[in-house]
Every structure is written in C-alpha cells, then in structure tokens.
Amino acid sequence: MKQDFRQPATTNLFPPRTSLALLIASAFAVASPIAVAGDDQEIPFDDADIYAELNHTDGDLGFHALIDGEPWKRLAIEDTRERRILSIHNRGRLRRQGLTELFFESAEPPFDELTPAQFFNRFPEGIYEVEGRTLDNQEMESEVEFTHLMPAPAANIQLSGVPAAENCDADPLPVVTPPVVISWDTVTHSHPDMGRSGETVEVVRYQLVVEREEPTPLAMSIELPPDVTMMEVPSEFTDLGEEFKFEILVKEESGNQTAVESCFEVDG
Numbered sequence: 577m578k579q580d581f582r583q584p585a586t587t588n589l590f591p592p593r594t595s596l597a598l599l600i601a602s603a604f605a606v607a608s609p610i611a612v613a614g615d616d617q618e619i620p621f622d623d624a625d626i627y628a629e630l631n632h633t634d635g636d637l638g639f640h641a642l643i644d645g646e647p648w649k650r651l652a653i654e655d656t657r658e659r660r661i662l663s664i665h666n667r668g669r670l671r672r673q674g675l676t677e678l679f680f681e682s683a684e685p686p687f688d689e690l691t692p693a694q695f696f697n698r699f700p701e702g703i704y705e706v707e708g709r710t711l712d713n714q715e716m717e718s719e720v721e722f723t724h725l726m727p728a729p730a731a732n733i734q735l736s737g738v739p740a741a742e743n744c745d746a747d748p749l750p751v752v753t754p755p756v757v758i759s760w761d762t763v764t765h766s767h768p769d770m771g772r773s774g775e776t777v778e779v780v781r782y783q784l785v786v787e788r789e790e791p792t793p794l795a796m797s798i799e800l801p802p803d804v805t806m807m808e809v810p811s812e813f814t815d816l817g818e819e820f821k822f823e824i825l826v827k828e829e830s831g832n833q834t835a836v837e838s839c840f841e842v843d844g
Contacts, residue, residue: 618715625831626640627640631837704720729763736752757809760806782802783824787823
C-alpha cells in the first residue's frame with residue numbers, strides 16, 4: 577500500500593530537533609495503563625507508558641517512560657520487586673504549581689559497555705508501579721507492564737528500488753533520483769537476537785523520519801499504520817538538500833520500539 581507524502585493532512589515539516597529519538601505523539605493507540613482498583617483514595621494516571629527503545633543500527637538500548645495525569649507534587653516508579661527506581665519531589669513554587677506530564681529517556685550506552693542481556697537484567701520484565709500524590713494530597717497509582725519483547729528491525733529497505741546502505745558510514749551512499757520512495761518489509765516477529773526472540777509481534781505503527789543536516793538541520797516525520805510500509809518523500813523536501821538521513825521505527829503493542837537508520841544522496 578502506497579501513501580503519498582504530499583497529502584497535507586498526514587505530513588509534518590518542522591524545525592530542527594535534538595534527536596531522531598524525539599517522536600510526535602502517536603495517532604494509533606497502544607497499551608493503556610492498568611488502573612488500580614479497590615481503593616477509593618487512589619486515582620489512575622491518564623497515561624503511564626514504560627517501554628524500551630532499541631537502536632538496531634548503533635547497537636544500544638534505552639529505558640523510556642511517558643506519564644501524564646492530574647497535577648502532582650510527588651511521583652515515583654517501582655520495579656517488579658517493588659524497588660524504587662525513580663523518585664521526584666517538587667520543591668518551592670513548582671510544588672505549589674504541580675507537574676502534569678513527564679517524559680524521560682535513560683542513557684543509551686553501546687552494547688560493548690552494556691549488553692542487551694545486562695540491560696534486560698537491570699530492567700526485569702513484569703509489572704511496574706507508577707505512584708504519585710496530587711496537589712490536594714490524593715494518591716495516584718497505575719500499573720504498567722514492561723516486556724522484553726522487542727520488534728525486529730525493518731528489513732529489505734529500498735530507496736526507489738535501490739537497496740539502502742547498512743548505515744550512514746557507507747561509502748558510497750546510494751544516489752536516488754526524486755521522487756524518493758522508501759519501502760520496507762512488514763515486521764511480524766520479535767528481534768532474533770535479544771529479548772524474547774522468535775515470537776510473533778503485533779505492530780501498532782511505523783514511523784518514518786527524514787532529516788537534512790546541512791547547511792542547517794531540517795526534519796520531517798510521519799506516523800503510519802501497520803499495513804503501510806511504503807512512503808514517497810515529497811520532492812519539495814528533497815529539493816532542499818543533497819544528503820539525507822532517515823530512520824524507520826517499528827512500535828509493537830506494549831510500546832517497545834526498534835529503530836534503523838541510514839542515509840542517501842539525491843541526484844540532481
């Protein structure tokens with residue numbers, strides 16, 4: 577299935593960002609936090625997502641979380657063994673104002689410093705508790721399932737029929753004549769070499785990000801449903817540079833996601 581990037585309702589062009597890992601909010605629903613029942617004094621967070629992100633190209637893993645809800649002055653996360661791994665206490669004016677949304681990414685050391693097995697041992701699979709206290713002292717709590725099921729990376733990536741380079745260090749890079757069509761195979765299984773390998777996964781969305789780094793950074797990003805694995809980059813964007821970097825992220829239903837990166841040059 578092919579989708580034209582030039583439809584204004586589905587594309588985004590925006591100024592420079594700090595990282596390819598920064599994502600626009602997903603238009604496709606993923607697993608929701610489990611509300612804790614049985615205690616009238618506790619309310620669930622509106623959103624509580626804990627997930628792992630793998631950069632398959634660079635070889636690193638990160639622990640991420642997105643939490644949103646009523647204004648709070650205290651927040652904590654406990655792992656599967658009820659050990660506190662995050663604790664935030666607002667102070668001063670911010671304590672009176674309250675926070676509502678929190679997103680964080682852990683450091684992502686390369687695999688020669690922290691292997692996948694060590695990462696998953698550090699962050700065990702199971703139920704994590706997100707706890708908080710509102711400005712009026714009401715308890716908040718949600719339970720979130722964190723899994724080691726990592727989707728396989730996008731494979732058989734083509735640039736208008738030309739195989740993509742393994743990474744951006746390849747010499748020479750593929751040279752493509754616009755319009756550039758980026759395609760890949762449907763992802764149906766987990767990563768073959770880490771986590772829960774060899775299992776079927778349910779992909780909830782893909783994300784394609786294309787970046788120009790010179791003369792000034794510029795990026796475009798689009799999220800795609802799981803049945804769309806081909807996208808035409810508008811010529812209006814590729815006309816703005818000569819070399820581009822792109823990333824394809826695969827997100828499965830638990831929230832875990834796997835990214836691959838490569839680069840290409842534009843002919844003419």
